[in-house]
Amino acid sequence: MVTPSLPESWQPPAGYSEVESRLPGIKVYAPIPGKPVAQGPETFSCPRCGAVTAYDPRAASVTCSHCGYVETTQANTPGEQAAQSEFTLNVLEEPVRGWGEERREIHCQSCGADLSISTTDLITTCSFCGSNQVISRADTQGGLRPNFLIPFKIDPQSTDREIRDWLGKGWMFPAGLINAGASLLLRGIYLPFWTFSTTIASTWEAQVGYERTERYYDSGSKSWQTRTVIDWRWENGQVSVPIRDMLEPGCQNVSPVLLWKVYPFDLSALTDYDPSFLAGWQAKNYDIPLQTAWDSAKTRMREMAKKACYEDIPTHHVRSFSMNADFDDESWRLILVPVFLTAYQYQNSTYQVIVNGQSGVVAGQKPVAWWKVWMVILALLLPGVISSLIGLPLLALGGVGAILVIMGAILFVGGLIVSGVIVRNAIQAGER
């Protein structure tokens, strides 16, 4: 083998660096990865006055509240076209880790939540449960770094008012709730979400029944009658179900029921992850791993495929149904979505409130004043009962009594139906 004498004048193009070559006499250059894995932590301070800066949703920039300095955040907004990752077997072996900025982690000893906060953030309360039993520690920066996020659009001040309005709304809740919300400490927080996309190629097979009217001789009535019979036959079909960006929560500290209530998030606002968006805001690292979230999403996806297969069947008479679902082109993203979280105490219980940081939709847990519910139900049923009780002795007099009894029965049944709806709503409102 001769000693390589490579031309010295040759230079690789910009953006390329030398990588390992497995053969002597050959040099190999590859594009430099877009985002270096070991990116140093960034600190956010005002270049003019040195004060701490934070991301301001109104200005869509990092601003200094002290001197008014504004630094525009430059990040692409690819929206729903944002790049997705595949389920490679080594996905968890070489991830891009960390937040890309220096942060602290707080751990709530009450609910167990871990929260990533800015180094300058003096936080003593847990955003998930409102407990003040929090300890601060260095952020371990473990796990995958989010690829994209939806920046905050809602102003925290207007959110505060909307939460108070929401707390005062509704007759079935305690009157003192509005006072409990007076001391709410509202925190904007980025929650981790997984998005999943795939196409499910489904094939189904089932016995499908078709209705047919036939005439028959009824020996009892000695006449010809008609009846409907069902002819069963085996059929099969194929359905392709494309699923785009199914959201799956990445943390378990927020009630899934509450999260569904503040949906949807507009993914067209998805922006490349940049640490400056997190300046002055809290962020939650995911604690539901990719595989667990994917399994959960897959369960919902295959039910969607099953529904699509049923819709492919021309009648509603189906039996012995079976199907196959092949998942193709599966992909995922780890994104951060903006929410405002707070928690309040009422009669020694903690209740969460969540606000969609993009659309402003408010949802939360509220205690139900069940005595109010029962009083309303009583008021609904009472007229029917009284009317019937008056009508019964008057039955002896004839028509008037009968009218009262019938009217009482109608009012009672109507009251029962409305009461059922009220109880169902009360149970849903009290769900946690």
Add this chain to the structure above:
Amino acid sequence: MMDHVIPSTEASSSRSHNVEDLNLSVAYCAHCGGRFLTPSQWNAPPCPACFSSRLTVSVDPISVEPLELALPFNLHPAGMGKLFSDWLKGVWLPAADLTAANLSGRLAPCYLPMRLVDGSVSGSWCAQIGFDYQVASSHDSFQNNTWKSQQTTETRIRWEPRLGLIDRPYQNLAVAALESHQKLIDGLGGFDVQNAKPADPQVINKVATRLPDLPIEKSWSLAQTAFQRACQADCLAASGGQHIEQYSVQASYQAINWTLLLLPVYASWYQDDHGQVIPIWVHGQTGQIMGVRQASQKRAWKWTGLIALGSLITFVIGLLLSLGAAISPPAVTVGGILVLLAVVLALAAPVPALWAWQFNKRMGER
């Protein structure tokens, strides 16, 4: 790559044989234009390339490259009867002259030329390199109101650009020396050039050796392709990928050295229906046969005519028997059967002619 094992150029050059040293003369075929080195004592042998003419000794001085390396003949003509018998099994009505005995009786050993080139490549390259990676997927099935999930893995290719520099020596890259080289290799299969040995004058003096019809200048463009192919394989290996596409190299070539390698083949022939000579080639090491097997259209027409005549005779007899029903009623049955048989024979009559035509067409397309 098939380099590094063959004796180096320098070693073989020292043992190369110039034509003047051997008792050989240059002869050419007036019909196909092929030029050969033949033993001087041979008197106008038939051309081993086309067998349509006899070779004429050239009186003009012709420069001939030194005969350096040769592959040995591993097969003996005596054992090739079975090879030809097997080769002819698929031909239903072969030409009268196309028999295993004729083909093996006419076998003539011959060397075909091929060039080996050594050199070193220096330059820059770029390509798209494909890296295999595995992704997890799943196949779910729903039966008896229960979902079952089966995990699967799929291999996909990630394409990434790579570029760089190359400075590597290459030895013994195969380059064609004949215009028909690729066609011959496609038909006969590859040669085990790793077993190449210095050409043996004892053998060369007993066989016809085909001379290159591609000058070295023309072979050079083929050599560049061979160098680039070798560089492409090396750049892929250096990058650690599994696939390569859009490869290009800007290179300079140094220390180029050519070696003539002789490939052993046997040549034979047969005549088709019209007396035209069809050459047949046999790989001298593996026994693979290359050539056109022709069915005899004349014999096929004869068979078609015979069957048609048989059909006509059967039909006439059947018809007569049917007419004779008035005399003997059972004759109608026999007559009917014969008419039916005549129809079947009439339908079968064109089969030999059609088969031969179709077979020859298929062979011609190859």
